Amino acid sequence: MSQLNPLKVGLLGFGVVGSGTWNVLTRNAEEIARRAGRHIEIVRIATRTPAKAINVVGAAVPVDNDLMTVVNDPDIDIVVELIGGTTLAKELVLKAIENGKHVVTANKALLAMHGNEIFAAASNKKVIVAFEAAVAGGIPIIKSVREGLTANRIQWLAGIINGTTNFILTEMREKGLPFADVLKKAQELGYAEADPTFDIEGVDAAHKLAILASIAFGIPVQFDKVYVEGISHLAQEDVVAADRLGYRIKLLGLAIRREKGIELRVHPCLVPKNKLIANVEGAMNAVVVKGDAIGETLYYGAGAGSEPTASAVVADLVDVTRLHTADPENRVPHLAFQADALADYPILPIEEVISSYYLRLGVEDRPGVMADIAKVLASHQISISSMIQDNKGENQASIIFLTHNAKEGDVLAAIKQIEGLDFVRSAITHLRMENLS
């Protein structure tokens, strides 16, 4: 093997992913060097809780709690940022770039909110910011979209990119339990944080979607324009009804190219059971990407966890090892497209989104109800693909309509009008459906 000097890494953060990165780099050092052609060594660690790191690392590597000294250490080639958050992490990453260091990060929130600024700074200093671990954990989805599908005009992508919510949805369906009970269980198992808001309200998925959409379509990262709806309002009744109709409910991140612009949305979604992605269960992640040449492709794996995420961090380290001596002009652009070739496609507001819909409502069980609702839907250019009515006793019924493709704005207007009809007994639950074909 060639006798190049080892690449020197400074590690910021020694939590779940940081310790996983240490473990993988240590355990597989030889296997990795056989691939990379040189050794990759963590030469310095900074973390707010050094004792924990020292416990694992021993005396092999200096560990302290001063994050900025790692970023300023002239001996370090690459800084790996695994502390999370968007304030200190941003400061550290920008300083590392300013110091001419390459950066590897797993921080989706940071890139979703400040990615454009960070990538511009990196291009300016001709350094690489690599972020495979920021989306879908270990799955090489950034590499696949950015380098594997370069021949394609990408038409859409759809991803299960948050393991916590997929675990909750799987449990709700398999165990027949309501959302609140399953969330509690997920927290006990460590699949959900004590404050689960970012996961269950779709914010984490939206961070990742903003990054994926950027590299798929060649647009800036636009987290603030993603429509976000979580799963906390989801009724067990709808999970059961979806199953009966041949669908699974998944929290999807969707980025879809339309004639007038791009749809960016995160929300629970009915997906036909015969689609592979509908069968991705538990805390696993998967992303489907549709390109005009390749058709549909799917990428599946663990979207979180210590070593799966570390797998992506280390893959990025190997990539940087290979590319850092290359002419910056010929490197893979951070956001897949050349920085001066990004497009300003408009992001469509949710009212302009096109989808088919699942509408459920409680009504008084009397003749004429169906006809009146159908009339309202038709008046908003919404056509019905199927309908089920369940009598609930005491003169009450539950009706589910499935629609063909319609514009969300029209659907919202129709819902408002239907909710005003005198026989309607409940607010209307509306869920979007995607056939993903």
Add this chain to the structure above:
Amino acid sequence: MSQLNPLKVGLLGFGVVGSGTWNVLTRNAEEIARRAGRHIEIVRIATRTPAKAINVVGAAVPVDNDLMTVVNDPDIDIVVELIGGTTLAKELVLKAIENGKHVVTANKALLAMHGNEIFAAASNKKVIVAFEAAVAGGIPIIKSVREGLTANRIQWLAGIINGTTNFILTEMREKGLPFADVLKKAQELGYAEADPTFDIEGVDAAHKLAILASIAFGIPVQFDKVYVEGISHLAQEDVVAADRLGYRIKLLGLAIRREKGIELRVHPCLVPKNKLIANVEGAMNAVVVKGDAIGETLYYGAGAGSEPTASAVVADLVDVTRLHTADPENRVPHLAFQADALADYPILPIEEVISSYYLRLGVEDRPGVMADIAKVLASHQISISSMIQDNKGENQASIIFLTHNAKEGDVLAAIKQIEGLDFVRSAITHLRMENLS
């Protein structure tokens, strides 16, 4: 966008993939240039049937039937070899390398049989031979394993890497038809060649498996050591029985790391229905890769066809565009591992393979049969996980045994002994089972 000169490509072959490559490069020229930072232009085409190519290309590019002039043209940076076969293709590829040109090829047979020689020649001349299209069509599986999973010690991989056989197996199960009828239909639909031997006997899958195993484990390409068994002997009865037992039969390419060496095998295999790969239907491909850090990952998409395969060819062209100015020492090694760091792990003979088994046999229906068979299995260290007996009338019964993990050599010896028992009425059908976990 930067004003680099276009990269000049010479195209050898204008069949299904060649014409697809032309179409994709032409249609998506701007999208591709936005990514690659320069245009990629086919400047010369050679094919044995120029009239067909001229019909598509018109006067835009010179087309002739002299393949060697493309390889010798000093204006051409990259040669794309899409003529197939292993004799002329080998000569052309080696000549292109000798002339200092990079090569992109979709030719799995060529690489399976002569890959080691070709990659050595390329390393020697410091040129790139890219071959994403050679395995699983458009799915970026070479890139994912070679670059996306570099952190991992890969434990095993399992792939549906031949679309023809997966189409046939899907039809046998869904339509309840025997192999011969479905093959005829596949030939009519163009999913199978007039001479389907390479596909149905597993040879095409074995070509791809030899390449995948090499980049997964860092071993030379060893097609001649792959155990190969096709699907032409598969009985409809076993497809039905597998379904009843909770399995699907798939033709898998399996590469498994064991303590004593590597298993390389292609054969029909029972896979539990709840595994994602068991639900890959029709002509689609999928590969599951298990790494020690990432766990299980799966890659799914079209494994053949004009534009899906062209998608991989063009992705390789973009990669070459990016890497051709890079220091050869820092490029991604052809076979994922540095050429001087390949391992000589032994490839295990089929008798040493470890698997669980499905054994079906016809017997005379009388007391003691089960006990006698179980006794033989036990004497060969084979333990039974479950058993089903179906009475067939006229004093005949069909028995299916599922075993726990056993060594193939022991199973073959037990089968021979059981076939000698006086109540056994048929040869024993034995199929391997993989839980893929």
